[in-house]
Amino acid sequence: MGIIFTTVVTADEVRQILDLQAQNLPTSISAETMASQGFVTVRHDPAVLQRMNEVAPAVIAKVGDRVVGYALVMPREFAPDVPILGPMFEMLNGLFWKNQSLKDSPRWFVMGQICVAEGYRGMGIFDGLYLKMKEVYRPQYDFTVTEVAERNTRSMRAHERVGFQTLHIYPDATTGEVWRVIVLEF
Numbered sequence: 001m002g003i004i005f006t007t008v009v010t011a012d013e014v015r016q017i018l019d020l021q022a023q024n025l026p027t028s029i030s031a032e033t034m035a036s037q038g039f040v041t042v043r044h045d046p047a048v049l050q051r052m053n054e055v056a057p058a059v060i061a062k063v064g065d066r067v068v069g070y071a072l073v074m075p076r077e078f079a080p081d082v083p084i085l086g087p088m089f090e091m092l093n094g095l096f097w098k099n100q101s102l103k104d105s106p107r108w109f110v111m112g113q114i115c116v117a118e119g120y121r122g123m124g125i126f127d128g129l130y131l132k133m134k135e136v137y138r139p140q141y142d143f144t145v146t147e148v149a150e151r152n153t154r155s156m157r158a159h160e161r162v163g164f165q166t167l168h169i170y171p172d173a174t175t176g177e178v179w180r181v182i183v184l185e186f
C-alpha cells in the first residue's frame with residue numbers, strides 16, 4: 001500500500017500521533033534502541049495537541065488509515081501550553097537568523113517533534129514529511145526551527161541530510177542534554 005503525505009484532519013489522527021509518541025519516549029524503549037533508532041523527549045497533553053492541530057495541522061504520513069510518521073507544527077502562541085519548552089522559546093527569542101531577530105519575526109514556527117514508526121524507517125518518509133511541510137507552510141512562513149539532542153545521532157544525520165543548518169548549541173541546565181538548534185529554510 002502506498003504512503004500518502006498529508007496534514008492532520010481528524011481527532012483519530014491526533015490520537016495516533018500520541019500513540020506513536022508514547023512508543024518512542026525514553027521510558028518505552030531500551031538504551032540500545034534509543035542510541036540506534038532515536039527517541040522523542042516531549043510528551044504532549046492530548047487536549048493541547050488537539051488544539052494545536054486545529055490551528056496548525058501537523059504533517060503526517062499515512063498508509064491506509066494508519067499514521068506512520070508525523071512532524072508537528074507548533075506556532076509560537078502555544079509556548080505557554082507546553083511548559084517544558086518554555087526555556088527553549090525564551091532562548092530562541094535571543095537568537096538571530098540571517099541578521100533577523102527571531103523575536104521580531106513572525107515568519108517562522110517551531111517543528112515540535114518528528115517521528116517515523118518502527119518498520120517504516122529508512123524509506124524516505126522523513127524526507128517526505130519535510131517536503132510536504134514546505135509545500136503547505138511556505139506561503140505563510142520562511143523557515144522552521146527545531147532542536148535535536150546531539151546524542152540522537154540518527155535524527156541529527158537525517159536533519160542535516162534534508163538541509164537543516166545549525167543555529168545554536170547549548171546544554172540543558174538541569175539534564176545536561178546537549179541540544180542543537182537547527183533551521184530549515186522553505
Ligand SMILES: CC(C)(COP(=O)(O)OP(=O)(O)OC[C@H]1O[C@@H](n2cnc3c(N)ncnc32)[C@H](O)[C@@H]1OP(=O)(O)O)[C@@H](O)C(=O)NCCC(=O)NCCS
Binds near residue numbers: 035115122152161
Ligand atoms: C529520527 C527519525 C525520525 C528518522 O527517520 P528515518 O526514516 O529513520 O530516517 P532516515 O533513515 O531517512 O535517515 C536516518 C539517517 O541516519 C543514518 N543512521 C541510521 N542509524 C544511525 C545511527 N545509529 N547513528 C547515526 N546515523 C544513523 C542513516 O544512514 C540515515 O543517514 P543517511 O541518509 O546519510 O544514510 C526516526 O528514526 C525516528 O522516528 N526515530 C525515533 C524518534 C526520533 O528520534 N525522533 C526525532 C526526535 S528529534
